[in-house]
Amino acid sequence: MIDAALPRNPVSVSLVLPIQLVFNIGFYAVVPFLTLVMTDDLGLGAAAVGLVLGARTFSQQGMFLFGGVIADRWGPRRSILTGCAVRAAGYLGLATSESFWTFLGSAVLTGIGGAFFSPAVEGLVGTLDRAQSTNGSRRNLFAWLVFVGEIGAVAGPLIGIGLLPNGFPVVAGSAALLFLGVGIALWLILPKHGPASIVGGEPRSRASALRGAFACLGDRRFVCFAGFFSVNLLAYNQLYFALPLELAHSGAGGGTLAVLFTLASVLTIALQLPLSDVAARLGPAATLRTGFACIAAAFAVMGLLGTTGMNLLPGLPAASGPVSFVVLLCLGHMLVGPAGMQLVHHFAGQRPMSAYYGLLASCGGIAVLIGNTLFGAFRDVAGGLSSWVLLVVLATVSASFLPHVLPLPQQKDRS
Known part of the structure:
Protein backbone atom coordinates (compact mmCIF):
# COMPACT_ATOMS: atom_id res chain seq x y z
CA MET A 1 0.00 0.00 0.00
CA PHE A 214 12.57 19.58 -2.92
CA ALA A 215 10.18 19.65 -5.91
CA CYS A 216 7.55 21.23 -3.67
CA LEU A 217 9.58 24.46 -3.58
CA GLY A 218 9.39 24.72 -7.37
CA ASP A 219 5.65 24.06 -7.46
CA ARG A 220 4.48 27.68 -7.48
CA ARG A 221 0.82 26.75 -7.28
CA PHE A 222 1.44 24.65 -4.17
CA VAL A 223 3.61 27.35 -2.58
CA CYS A 224 0.72 29.81 -3.03
CA PHE A 225 -1.68 27.22 -1.62
CA ALA A 226 0.58 26.69 1.41
CA GLY A 227 0.85 30.43 1.98
CA PHE A 228 -2.90 31.00 2.03
CA PHE A 229 -3.48 27.80 4.01
CA SER A 230 -0.97 28.88 6.69
CA VAL A 231 -3.59 31.32 7.99
CA ASN A 232 -5.43 28.27 9.36
CA LEU A 233 -2.65 27.43 11.83
CA LEU A 234 -2.11 31.09 12.66
CA ALA A 235 -5.82 31.44 13.37
CA TYR A 236 -6.08 28.36 15.57
CA ASN A 237 -3.00 29.46 17.52
CA GLN A 238 -4.99 32.47 18.74
CA LEU A 239 -6.75 30.11 21.14
CA TYR A 240 -3.47 30.01 23.05
CA PHE A 241 -2.16 33.51 22.36
CA ALA A 242 -4.74 36.24 21.75
CA LEU A 243 -7.73 34.70 23.53
CA PRO A 244 -5.99 34.49 26.95
CA LEU A 245 -4.84 38.11 26.55
CA GLU A 246 -8.37 39.24 25.69
CA LEU A 247 -9.86 37.35 28.62
CA ALA A 248 -7.29 38.82 31.00
CA HIS A 249 -8.10 42.29 29.68
CA SER A 250 -11.80 41.63 30.37
CA GLY A 251 -11.08 40.41 33.90
CA ALA A 252 -11.86 36.74 33.28
CA GLY A 253 -9.89 34.18 35.26
CA GLY A 254 -8.05 31.03 34.31
CA GLY A 255 -11.16 28.97 34.98
CA THR A 256 -12.93 30.58 32.02
CA LEU A 257 -9.98 29.83 29.78
CA ALA A 258 -9.93 26.19 30.90
CA VAL A 259 -13.64 25.85 30.09
CA LEU A 260 -13.07 27.31 26.62
CA PHE A 261 -10.17 24.93 25.95
CA THR A 262 -12.38 22.04 27.01
CA LEU A 263 -15.15 23.30 24.73
CA ALA A 264 -12.72 23.35 21.79
CA SER A 265 -11.71 19.74 22.43
CA VAL A 266 -15.29 18.54 22.88
CA LEU A 267 -16.37 20.24 19.65
CA THR A 268 -13.52 18.63 17.73
CA ILE A 269 -14.21 15.15 19.07
CA ALA A 270 -17.97 15.45 18.51
CA LEU A 271 -18.06 17.19 15.13
CA GLN A 272 -14.86 16.45 13.21
CA LEU A 273 -16.08 13.26 11.54
CA PRO A 274 -19.62 14.54 10.73
CA LEU A 275 -18.12 17.71 9.27
CA SER A 276 -15.79 15.66 7.09
CA ASP A 277 -18.89 14.06 5.54
CA VAL A 278 -20.34 17.52 4.92
CA ALA A 279 -17.05 18.60 3.34
CA ALA A 280 -17.10 15.58 1.03
CA ARG A 281 -20.48 16.71 -0.30
CA LEU A 282 -19.47 20.36 -0.62
CA GLY A 283 -16.19 19.74 -2.43
CA PRO A 284 -12.80 21.26 -1.52
CA ALA A 285 -13.32 24.78 -2.89
CA ALA A 286 -16.63 25.37 -1.09
CA THR A 287 -15.32 23.71 2.07
CA LEU A 288 -12.23 25.92 2.25
CA ARG A 289 -14.25 29.04 1.47
CA THR A 290 -16.83 28.22 4.15
CA GLY A 291 -14.20 27.28 6.71
CA PHE A 292 -12.20 30.47 6.36
CA ALA A 293 -15.44 32.49 6.40
CA CYS A 294 -16.20 30.92 9.80
CA ILE A 295 -12.70 31.82 10.98
CA ALA A 296 -13.12 35.43 9.80
CA ALA A 297 -16.45 35.61 11.63
CA ALA A 298 -14.79 34.31 14.80
CA PHE A 299 -12.23 37.11 14.71
CA ALA A 300 -14.95 39.68 14.02
CA VAL A 301 -16.72 38.46 17.17
CA MET A 302 -13.57 39.01 19.23
CA GLY A 303 -13.18 42.47 17.75
CA LEU A 304 -16.61 43.36 19.13
CA LEU A 305 -15.63 42.41 22.67
CA GLY A 306 -13.75 45.66 23.06
CA THR A 307 -17.11 47.46 23.11
CA THR A 308 -19.45 44.78 24.49
CA GLY A 309 -17.23 43.15 27.13
CA MET A 310 -17.62 39.39 27.55
CA ASN A 311 -21.14 39.35 26.08
CA LEU A 312 -21.59 39.23 22.33
CA LEU A 313 -24.79 41.29 22.58
CA PRO A 314 -26.62 42.85 25.52
CA GLY A 315 -28.95 40.37 27.19
CA LEU A 316 -27.03 37.26 26.12
CA PRO A 317 -25.47 34.95 28.73
CA ALA A 318 -22.10 35.86 30.22
CA ALA A 319 -19.06 34.93 28.12
CA SER A 320 -21.21 34.49 25.01
CA GLY A 321 -18.56 36.36 23.03
CA PRO A 322 -15.62 34.05 23.76
CA VAL A 323 -17.87 30.99 23.45
CA SER A 324 -19.03 32.16 20.01
CA PHE A 325 -15.41 32.77 19.05
CA VAL A 326 -14.35 29.25 20.05
CA VAL A 327 -17.31 27.63 18.27
CA LEU A 328 -16.79 29.54 15.02
CA LEU A 329 -13.01 29.10 15.07
CA CYS A 330 -13.27 25.35 15.70
CA LEU A 331 -15.91 24.89 13.00
CA GLY A 332 -13.69 26.69 10.51
CA HIS A 333 -10.59 24.78 11.57
CA MET A 334 -12.38 21.42 11.32
CA LEU A 335 -13.53 22.24 7.79
CA VAL A 336 -10.29 23.75 6.52
CA GLY A 337 -7.70 21.44 8.09
CA PRO A 338 -8.62 17.98 6.74
CA ALA A 339 -9.79 19.38 3.39
CA GLY A 340 -6.49 21.14 2.81
CA MET A 341 -4.39 18.19 3.98
CA GLN A 342 -6.24 15.84 1.65
CA LEU A 343 -5.40 18.04 -1.34
CA VAL A 344 -1.65 17.80 -0.76
CA HIS A 345 -1.21 14.39 -2.36
CA HIS A 346 -2.94 15.73 -5.49
CA PHE A 347 -0.25 18.42 -5.72
CA ALA A 348 2.50 15.88 -5.10
CA GLY A 349 1.32 13.35 -7.67
CA GLN A 350 3.98 10.65 -7.89
CA ARG A 351 6.67 12.87 -6.35
CA PRO A 352 7.90 12.40 -2.76
CA MET A 353 4.96 13.36 -0.57
CA SER A 354 6.33 14.00 2.92
CA ALA A 355 8.22 17.11 1.77
CA TYR A 356 4.93 18.59 0.55
CA TYR A 357 3.34 18.05 3.95
CA GLY A 358 6.50 19.40 5.55
CA LEU A 359 6.39 22.62 3.53
CA LEU A 360 2.70 23.07 4.37
CA ALA A 361 3.46 22.79 8.10
CA SER A 362 6.57 24.96 7.88
CA CYS A 363 4.57 27.75 6.26
CA GLY A 364 2.13 27.51 9.15
CA GLY A 365 4.94 27.67 11.69
CA ILE A 366 6.47 30.71 10.02
CA ALA A 367 3.05 32.38 9.88
CA VAL A 368 2.57 31.80 13.62
CA LEU A 369 6.03 33.12 14.48
CA ILE A 370 5.71 36.28 12.37
CA GLY A 371 1.99 36.79 12.95
CA ASN A 372 2.04 36.52 16.72
CA THR A 373 5.03 38.86 16.92
CA LEU A 374 3.20 41.46 14.83
CA PHE A 375 -0.09 41.01 16.66
CA GLY A 376 1.64 41.43 20.01
CA ALA A 377 3.25 44.66 18.80
CA PHE A 378 -0.08 45.94 17.45
CA ARG A 379 -1.78 45.18 20.77
CA ASP A 380 0.87 47.11 22.69
CA VAL A 381 0.69 50.13 20.38
CA ALA A 382 -2.91 50.29 19.12
CA GLY A 383 -4.92 47.96 21.36
CA GLY A 384 -6.46 44.54 20.80
CA LEU A 385 -8.94 45.62 18.11
CA SER A 386 -6.17 46.24 15.57
CA SER A 387 -4.93 42.64 15.74
CA TRP A 388 -8.45 41.20 15.39
CA VAL A 389 -9.12 43.40 12.35
CA LEU A 390 -5.89 42.18 10.73
CA LEU A 391 -6.89 38.57 11.41
CA VAL A 392 -10.30 39.15 9.83
CA VAL A 393 -8.54 40.51 6.73
CA LEU A 394 -6.15 37.55 6.52
CA ALA A 395 -8.93 34.97 6.89
CA THR A 396 -11.05 36.78 4.30
CA VAL A 397 -8.15 36.87 1.84
CA SER A 398 -7.64 33.10 2.28
CA ALA A 399 -11.36 32.45 1.83
CA SER A 400 -11.30 34.46 -1.40
CA PHE A 401 -8.08 33.26 -3.02
CA LEU A 402 -7.34 29.76 -1.71
CA PRO A 403 -10.07 28.08 -3.83
CA HIS A 404 -8.33 29.50 -6.93
CA VAL A 405 -5.00 27.73 -6.29
CA LEU A 406 -6.27 24.18 -5.81
CA PRO A 407 -4.59 21.33 -7.72
CA LEU A 408 -5.18 21.46 -11.46
CA PRO A 409 -7.17 18.59 -13.02
CA GLN A 410 -4.03 17.09 -14.55
CA GLN A 411 -2.38 17.08 -11.11
CA LYS A 412 -5.32 15.14 -9.68
CA ASP A 413 -5.09 12.69 -12.55
CA ARG A 414 -1.38 12.08 -11.83
CA SER A 415 -2.08 11.36 -8.16
Whole structure:
Protein backbone atom coordinates (compact mmCIF):
# COMPACT_ATOMS: atom_id res chain seq x y z
CA MET A 1 0.00 0.00 0.00
CA ILE A 2 2.94 2.28 0.72
CA ASP A 3 5.04 1.04 -2.15
CA ALA A 4 4.09 -1.12 -5.08
CA ALA A 5 7.28 -3.11 -4.72
CA LEU A 6 6.57 -3.99 -1.10
CA PRO A 7 3.35 -5.96 -0.75
CA ARG A 8 4.35 -7.66 2.49
CA ASN A 9 3.37 -6.19 5.86
CA PRO A 10 1.86 -2.93 4.53
CA VAL A 11 1.21 0.01 6.84
CA SER A 12 -2.51 0.29 7.55
CA VAL A 13 -4.87 2.88 8.99
CA SER A 14 -5.24 0.74 12.11
CA LEU A 15 -1.53 1.28 12.80
CA VAL A 16 -1.03 4.90 11.76
CA LEU A 17 -3.95 6.40 13.72
CA PRO A 18 -2.93 4.87 17.08
CA ILE A 19 0.58 6.24 16.48
CA GLN A 20 -0.90 9.74 16.29
CA LEU A 21 -2.97 9.10 19.42
CA VAL A 22 0.00 8.00 21.52
CA PHE A 23 2.23 10.80 20.20
CA ASN A 24 -0.35 13.40 21.22
CA ILE A 25 -0.85 11.86 24.66
CA GLY A 26 2.89 12.08 25.30
CA PHE A 27 3.09 15.63 23.94
CA TYR A 28 0.13 17.08 25.83
CA ALA A 29 1.07 15.36 29.08
CA VAL A 30 4.15 17.61 29.23
CA VAL A 31 3.89 20.78 27.13
CA PRO A 32 0.94 22.48 28.93
CA PHE A 33 3.01 22.51 32.14
CA LEU A 34 6.23 23.99 30.72
CA THR A 35 5.29 27.57 31.58
CA LEU A 36 4.44 26.60 35.15
CA VAL A 37 7.75 24.78 35.60
CA MET A 38 9.81 27.59 34.11
CA THR A 39 8.22 30.29 36.26
CA ASP A 40 7.77 28.41 39.54
CA ASP A 41 10.67 25.94 39.58
CA LEU A 42 13.32 27.74 37.52
CA GLY A 43 12.26 31.29 38.35
CA LEU A 44 12.35 32.46 34.73
CA GLY A 45 10.75 35.69 33.56
CA ALA A 46 8.16 36.14 30.81
CA ALA A 47 10.76 36.90 28.13
CA ALA A 48 12.69 33.71 28.85
CA VAL A 49 9.50 31.66 28.92
CA GLY A 50 8.42 33.14 25.59
CA LEU A 51 11.81 32.37 24.07
CA VAL A 52 11.68 28.73 25.16
CA LEU A 53 8.12 28.20 23.91
CA GLY A 54 8.80 30.02 20.65
CA ALA A 55 12.01 28.08 20.03
CA ARG A 56 10.25 24.79 20.75
CA THR A 57 7.43 25.58 18.34
CA PHE A 58 9.71 26.80 15.57
CA SER A 59 12.11 23.87 15.93
CA GLN A 60 9.13 21.64 15.11
CA GLN A 61 6.83 23.53 12.76
CA GLY A 62 9.58 25.54 11.12
CA MET A 63 11.68 22.45 10.44
CA PHE A 64 8.87 20.35 8.97
CA LEU A 65 10.05 20.88 5.40
CA PHE A 66 13.46 19.41 6.20
CA GLY A 67 11.81 16.66 8.24
CA GLY A 68 9.63 15.86 5.25
CA VAL A 69 12.61 15.77 2.89
CA ILE A 70 14.40 13.43 5.29
CA ALA A 71 11.31 11.21 5.50
CA ASP A 72 11.20 11.00 1.71
CA ARG A 73 14.91 10.16 1.63
CA TRP A 74 15.03 7.71 4.54
CA GLY A 75 11.53 6.30 4.39
CA PRO A 76 8.87 6.68 7.11
CA ARG A 77 10.17 3.92 9.40
CA ARG A 78 13.60 5.42 9.98
CA SER A 79 12.23 8.97 10.34
CA ILE A 80 9.57 7.96 12.87
CA LEU A 81 12.02 5.92 14.95
CA THR A 82 14.58 8.75 14.91
CA GLY A 83 11.88 11.21 15.96
CA CYS A 84 10.85 9.00 18.87
CA ALA A 85 14.45 8.77 20.08
CA VAL A 86 15.11 12.51 19.76
CA ARG A 87 11.87 13.48 21.52
CA ALA A 88 12.56 10.99 24.32
CA ALA A 89 16.00 12.56 24.75
CA GLY A 90 14.38 15.99 24.92
CA TYR A 91 11.93 14.90 27.60
CA LEU A 92 14.72 13.30 29.63
CA GLY A 93 16.56 16.61 29.38
CA LEU A 94 13.49 18.51 30.61
CA ALA A 95 13.19 16.09 33.52
CA THR A 96 16.76 16.74 34.65
CA SER A 97 17.25 20.41 33.68
CA GLU A 98 18.13 22.87 36.42
CA SER A 99 19.08 25.89 34.29
CA PHE A 100 17.63 27.99 31.50
CA TRP A 101 20.05 26.82 28.81
CA THR A 102 19.61 23.10 29.41
CA PHE A 103 15.84 23.57 29.55
CA LEU A 104 15.93 25.54 26.29
CA GLY A 105 18.07 22.92 24.56
CA SER A 106 15.85 20.10 25.77
CA ALA A 107 12.70 21.92 24.63
CA VAL A 108 14.25 22.40 21.18
CA LEU A 109 15.06 18.67 21.06
CA THR A 110 11.39 17.82 21.67
CA GLY A 111 10.48 20.02 18.71
CA ILE A 112 13.12 18.49 16.44
CA GLY A 113 11.79 15.05 17.33
CA GLY A 114 8.35 16.10 16.10
CA ALA A 115 9.90 17.50 12.92
CA PHE A 116 11.27 14.02 12.22
CA PHE A 117 8.16 11.92 12.78
CA SER A 118 5.16 14.18 12.03
CA PRO A 119 5.78 14.67 8.27
CA ALA A 120 6.47 10.94 7.97
CA VAL A 121 3.15 10.09 9.65
CA GLU A 122 1.28 12.63 7.50
CA GLY A 123 2.97 11.22 4.40
CA LEU A 124 1.78 7.73 5.35
CA VAL A 125 -1.76 9.02 5.86
CA GLY A 126 -1.59 10.85 2.53
CA THR A 127 -0.50 7.66 0.78
CA LEU A 128 -3.31 5.67 2.41
CA ASP A 129 -5.84 8.41 1.65
CA ARG A 130 -4.77 8.50 -2.00
CA ALA A 131 -5.08 4.71 -2.23
CA GLN A 132 -8.59 4.63 -0.83
CA SER A 133 -9.75 7.62 -2.91
CA THR A 134 -8.55 5.72 -5.97
CA ASN A 135 -10.86 2.91 -4.87
CA GLY A 136 -13.81 5.31 -4.75
CA SER A 137 -13.95 5.97 -1.00
CA ARG A 138 -14.86 9.51 0.10
CA ARG A 139 -13.70 9.05 3.70
CA ASN A 140 -11.10 11.67 4.64
CA LEU A 141 -8.39 9.97 6.68
CA PHE A 142 -7.06 13.34 7.78
CA ALA A 143 -10.35 13.95 9.58
CA TRP A 144 -9.69 10.72 11.48
CA LEU A 145 -6.11 11.88 12.14
CA VAL A 146 -7.43 15.11 13.70
CA PHE A 147 -10.08 13.16 15.62
CA VAL A 148 -7.72 10.69 17.29
CA GLY A 149 -5.15 13.43 17.82
CA GLU A 150 -7.71 15.49 19.71
CA ILE A 151 -8.50 12.53 21.96
CA GLY A 152 -4.81 12.47 22.79
CA ALA A 153 -4.87 16.23 23.38
CA VAL A 154 -7.63 15.73 25.96
CA ALA A 155 -6.15 12.64 27.63
CA GLY A 156 -2.57 13.94 27.78
CA PRO A 157 -3.14 16.86 30.19
CA LEU A 158 -5.28 14.65 32.43
CA ILE A 159 -2.41 12.17 32.68
CA GLY A 160 0.02 15.02 33.26
CA ILE A 161 -2.14 16.47 36.04
CA GLY A 162 -2.33 13.04 37.66
CA LEU A 163 1.47 12.71 37.66
CA LEU A 164 2.31 16.33 38.51
CA PRO A 165 1.96 15.94 42.32
CA ASN A 166 5.00 13.65 42.08
CA GLY A 167 6.99 16.45 40.46
CA PHE A 168 7.55 17.58 36.88
CA PRO A 169 10.58 15.27 36.44
CA VAL A 170 8.19 12.33 36.84
CA VAL A 171 5.85 13.78 34.18
CA ALA A 172 8.64 14.43 31.67
CA GLY A 173 10.42 11.17 32.49
CA SER A 174 7.22 9.19 31.98
CA ALA A 175 6.71 10.84 28.59
CA ALA A 176 10.29 9.95 27.65
CA LEU A 177 9.65 6.32 28.56
CA LEU A 178 6.42 6.41 26.53
CA PHE A 179 8.24 7.56 23.40
CA LEU A 180 11.02 5.05 23.93
CA GLY A 181 8.45 2.29 24.31
CA VAL A 182 6.56 3.40 21.21
CA GLY A 183 9.83 3.56 19.29
CA ILE A 184 10.71 -0.01 20.25
CA ALA A 185 7.22 -1.23 19.33
CA LEU A 186 7.32 0.52 15.95
CA TRP A 187 10.82 -0.82 15.32
CA LEU A 188 9.27 -4.27 15.54
CA ILE A 189 6.03 -3.48 13.68
CA LEU A 190 6.80 -1.02 10.87
CA PRO A 191 7.83 -2.65 7.58
CA LYS A 192 11.51 -2.36 6.75
CA HIS A 193 11.03 -0.98 3.28
CA GLY A 194 13.48 1.36 1.65
CA PRO A 195 13.42 5.12 1.33
CA ALA A 196 11.07 7.03 -0.89
CA SER A 197 13.75 7.34 -3.55
CA ILE A 198 12.15 4.14 -4.86
CA VAL A 199 8.87 5.14 -6.44
CA GLY A 200 6.63 2.67 -8.14
CA GLY A 201 9.29 0.02 -7.68
CA GLU A 202 11.83 1.84 -9.88
CA PRO A 203 15.16 2.84 -8.30
CA ARG A 204 16.13 6.49 -8.64
CA SER A 205 19.56 8.08 -8.40
CA ARG A 206 20.48 10.00 -5.27
CA ALA A 207 20.58 13.30 -7.16
CA SER A 208 17.21 12.60 -8.74
CA ALA A 209 15.75 11.69 -5.36
CA LEU A 210 17.06 14.90 -3.81
CA ARG A 211 15.62 17.03 -6.62
CA GLY A 212 12.31 15.24 -6.22
CA ALA A 213 12.28 15.80 -2.47
CA PHE A 214 12.57 19.58 -2.92
CA ALA A 215 10.18 19.65 -5.91
CA CYS A 216 7.55 21.23 -3.67
CA LEU A 217 9.58 24.46 -3.58
CA GLY A 218 9.39 24.72 -7.37
CA ASP A 219 5.65 24.06 -7.46
CA ARG A 220 4.48 27.68 -7.48
CA ARG A 221 0.82 26.75 -7.28
CA PHE A 222 1.44 24.65 -4.17
CA VAL A 223 3.61 27.35 -2.58
CA CYS A 224 0.72 29.81 -3.03
CA PHE A 225 -1.68 27.22 -1.62
CA ALA A 226 0.58 26.69 1.41
CA GLY A 227 0.85 30.43 1.98
CA PHE A 228 -2.90 31.00 2.03
CA PHE A 229 -3.48 27.80 4.01
CA SER A 230 -0.97 28.88 6.69
CA VAL A 231 -3.59 31.32 7.99
CA ASN A 232 -5.43 28.27 9.36
CA LEU A 233 -2.65 27.43 11.83
CA LEU A 234 -2.11 31.09 12.66
CA ALA A 235 -5.82 31.44 13.37
CA TYR A 236 -6.08 28.36 15.57
CA ASN A 237 -3.00 29.46 17.52
CA GLN A 238 -4.99 32.47 18.74
CA LEU A 239 -6.75 30.11 21.14
CA TYR A 240 -3.47 30.01 23.05
CA PHE A 241 -2.16 33.51 22.36
CA ALA A 242 -4.74 36.24 21.75
CA LEU A 243 -7.73 34.70 23.53
CA PRO A 244 -5.99 34.49 26.95
CA LEU A 245 -4.84 38.11 26.55
CA GLU A 246 -8.37 39.24 25.69
CA LEU A 247 -9.86 37.35 28.62
CA ALA A 248 -7.29 38.82 31.00
CA HIS A 249 -8.10 42.29 29.68
CA SER A 250 -11.80 41.63 30.37
CA GLY A 251 -11.08 40.41 33.90
CA ALA A 252 -11.86 36.74 33.28
CA GLY A 253 -9.89 34.18 35.26
CA GLY A 254 -8.05 31.03 34.31
CA GLY A 255 -11.16 28.97 34.98
CA THR A 256 -12.93 30.58 32.02
CA LEU A 257 -9.98 29.83 29.78
CA ALA A 258 -9.93 26.19 30.90
CA VAL A 259 -13.64 25.85 30.09
CA LEU A 260 -13.07 27.31 26.62
CA PHE A 261 -10.17 24.93 25.95
CA THR A 262 -12.38 22.04 27.01
CA LEU A 263 -15.15 23.30 24.73
CA ALA A 264 -12.72 23.35 21.79
CA SER A 265 -11.71 19.74 22.43
CA VAL A 266 -15.29 18.54 22.88
CA LEU A 267 -16.37 20.24 19.65
CA THR A 268 -13.52 18.63 17.73
CA ILE A 269 -14.21 15.15 19.07
CA ALA A 270 -17.97 15.45 18.51
CA LEU A 271 -18.06 17.19 15.13
CA GLN A 272 -14.86 16.45 13.21
CA LEU A 273 -16.08 13.26 11.54
CA PRO A 274 -19.62 14.54 10.73
CA LEU A 275 -18.12 17.71 9.27
CA SER A 276 -15.79 15.66 7.09
CA ASP A 277 -18.89 14.06 5.54
CA VAL A 278 -20.34 17.52 4.92
CA ALA A 279 -17.05 18.60 3.34
CA ALA A 280 -17.10 15.58 1.03
CA ARG A 281 -20.48 16.71 -0.30
CA LEU A 282 -19.47 20.36 -0.62
CA GLY A 283 -16.19 19.74 -2.43
CA PRO A 284 -12.80 21.26 -1.52
CA ALA A 285 -13.32 24.78 -2.89
CA ALA A 286 -16.63 25.37 -1.09
CA THR A 287 -15.32 23.71 2.07
CA LEU A 288 -12.23 25.92 2.25
CA ARG A 289 -14.25 29.04 1.47
CA THR A 290 -16.83 28.22 4.15
CA GLY A 291 -14.20 27.28 6.71
CA PHE A 292 -12.20 30.47 6.36
CA ALA A 293 -15.44 32.49 6.40
CA CYS A 294 -16.20 30.92 9.80
CA ILE A 295 -12.70 31.82 10.98
CA ALA A 296 -13.12 35.43 9.80
CA ALA A 297 -16.45 35.61 11.63
CA ALA A 298 -14.79 34.31 14.80
CA PHE A 299 -12.23 37.11 14.71
CA ALA A 300 -14.95 39.68 14.02
CA VAL A 301 -16.72 38.46 17.17
CA MET A 302 -13.57 39.01 19.23
CA GLY A 303 -13.18 42.47 17.75
CA LEU A 304 -16.61 43.36 19.13
CA LEU A 305 -15.63 42.41 22.67
CA GLY A 306 -13.75 45.66 23.06
CA THR A 307 -17.11 47.46 23.11
CA THR A 308 -19.45 44.78 24.49
CA GLY A 309 -17.23 43.15 27.13
CA MET A 310 -17.62 39.39 27.55
CA ASN A 311 -21.14 39.35 26.08
CA LEU A 312 -21.59 39.23 22.33
CA LEU A 313 -24.79 41.29 22.58
CA PRO A 314 -26.62 42.85 25.52
CA GLY A 315 -28.95 40.37 27.19
CA LEU A 316 -27.03 37.26 26.12
CA PRO A 317 -25.47 34.95 28.73
CA ALA A 318 -22.10 35.86 30.22
CA ALA A 319 -19.06 34.93 28.12
CA SER A 320 -21.21 34.49 25.01
CA GLY A 321 -18.56 36.36 23.03
CA PRO A 322 -15.62 34.05 23.76
CA VAL A 323 -17.87 30.99 23.45
CA SER A 324 -19.03 32.16 20.01
CA PHE A 325 -15.41 32.77 19.05
CA VAL A 326 -14.35 29.25 20.05
CA VAL A 327 -17.31 27.63 18.27
CA LEU A 328 -16.79 29.54 15.02
CA LEU A 329 -13.01 29.10 15.07
CA CYS A 330 -13.27 25.35 15.70
CA LEU A 331 -15.91 24.89 13.00
CA GLY A 332 -13.69 26.69 10.51
CA HIS A 333 -10.59 24.78 11.57
CA MET A 334 -12.38 21.42 11.32
CA LEU A 335 -13.53 22.24 7.79
CA VAL A 336 -10.29 23.75 6.52
CA GLY A 337 -7.70 21.44 8.09
CA PRO A 338 -8.62 17.98 6.74
CA ALA A 339 -9.79 19.38 3.39
CA GLY A 340 -6.49 21.14 2.81
CA MET A 341 -4.39 18.19 3.98
CA GLN A 342 -6.24 15.84 1.65
CA LEU A 343 -5.40 18.04 -1.34
CA VAL A 344 -1.65 17.80 -0.76
CA HIS A 345 -1.21 14.39 -2.36
CA HIS A 346 -2.94 15.73 -5.49
CA PHE A 347 -0.25 18.42 -5.72
CA ALA A 348 2.50 15.88 -5.10
CA GLY A 349 1.32 13.35 -7.67
CA GLN A 350 3.98 10.65 -7.89
CA ARG A 351 6.67 12.87 -6.35
CA PRO A 352 7.90 12.40 -2.76
CA MET A 353 4.96 13.36 -0.57
CA SER A 354 6.33 14.00 2.92
CA ALA A 355 8.22 17.11 1.77
CA TYR A 356 4.93 18.59 0.55
CA TYR A 357 3.34 18.05 3.95
CA GLY A 358 6.50 19.40 5.55
CA LEU A 359 6.39 22.62 3.53
CA LEU A 360 2.70 23.07 4.37
CA ALA A 361 3.46 22.79 8.10
CA SER A 362 6.57 24.96 7.88
CA CYS A 363 4.57 27.75 6.26
CA GLY A 364 2.13 27.51 9.15
CA GLY A 365 4.94 27.67 11.69
CA ILE A 366 6.47 30.71 10.02
CA ALA A 367 3.05 32.38 9.88
CA VAL A 368 2.57 31.80 13.62
CA LEU A 369 6.03 33.12 14.48
CA ILE A 370 5.71 36.28 12.37
CA GLY A 371 1.99 36.79 12.95
CA ASN A 372 2.04 36.52 16.72
CA THR A 373 5.03 38.86 16.92
CA LEU A 374 3.20 41.46 14.83
CA PHE A 375 -0.09 41.01 16.66
CA GLY A 376 1.64 41.43 20.01
CA ALA A 377 3.25 44.66 18.80
CA PHE A 378 -0.08 45.94 17.45
CA ARG A 379 -1.78 45.18 20.77
CA ASP A 380 0.87 47.11 22.69
CA VAL A 381 0.69 50.13 20.38
CA ALA A 382 -2.91 50.29 19.12
CA GLY A 383 -4.92 47.96 21.36
CA GLY A 384 -6.46 44.54 20.80
CA LEU A 385 -8.94 45.62 18.11
CA SER A 386 -6.17 46.24 15.57
CA SER A 387 -4.93 42.64 15.74
CA TRP A 388 -8.45 41.20 15.39
CA VAL A 389 -9.12 43.40 12.35
CA LEU A 390 -5.89 42.18 10.73
CA LEU A 391 -6.89 38.57 11.41
CA VAL A 392 -10.30 39.15 9.83
CA VAL A 393 -8.54 40.51 6.73
CA LEU A 394 -6.15 37.55 6.52
CA ALA A 395 -8.93 34.97 6.89
CA THR A 396 -11.05 36.78 4.30
CA VAL A 397 -8.15 36.87 1.84
CA SER A 398 -7.64 33.10 2.28
CA ALA A 399 -11.36 32.45 1.83
CA SER A 400 -11.30 34.46 -1.40
CA PHE A 401 -8.08 33.26 -3.02
CA LEU A 402 -7.34 29.76 -1.71
CA PRO A 403 -10.07 28.08 -3.83
CA HIS A 404 -8.33 29.50 -6.93
CA VAL A 405 -5.00 27.73 -6.29
CA LEU A 406 -6.27 24.18 -5.81
CA PRO A 407 -4.59 21.33 -7.72
CA LEU A 408 -5.18 21.46 -11.46
CA PRO A 409 -7.17 18.59 -13.02
CA GLN A 410 -4.03 17.09 -14.55
CA GLN A 411 -2.38 17.08 -11.11
CA LYS A 412 -5.32 15.14 -9.68
CA ASP A 413 -5.09 12.69 -12.55
CA ARG A 414 -1.38 12.08 -11.83
CA SER A 415 -2.08 11.36 -8.16
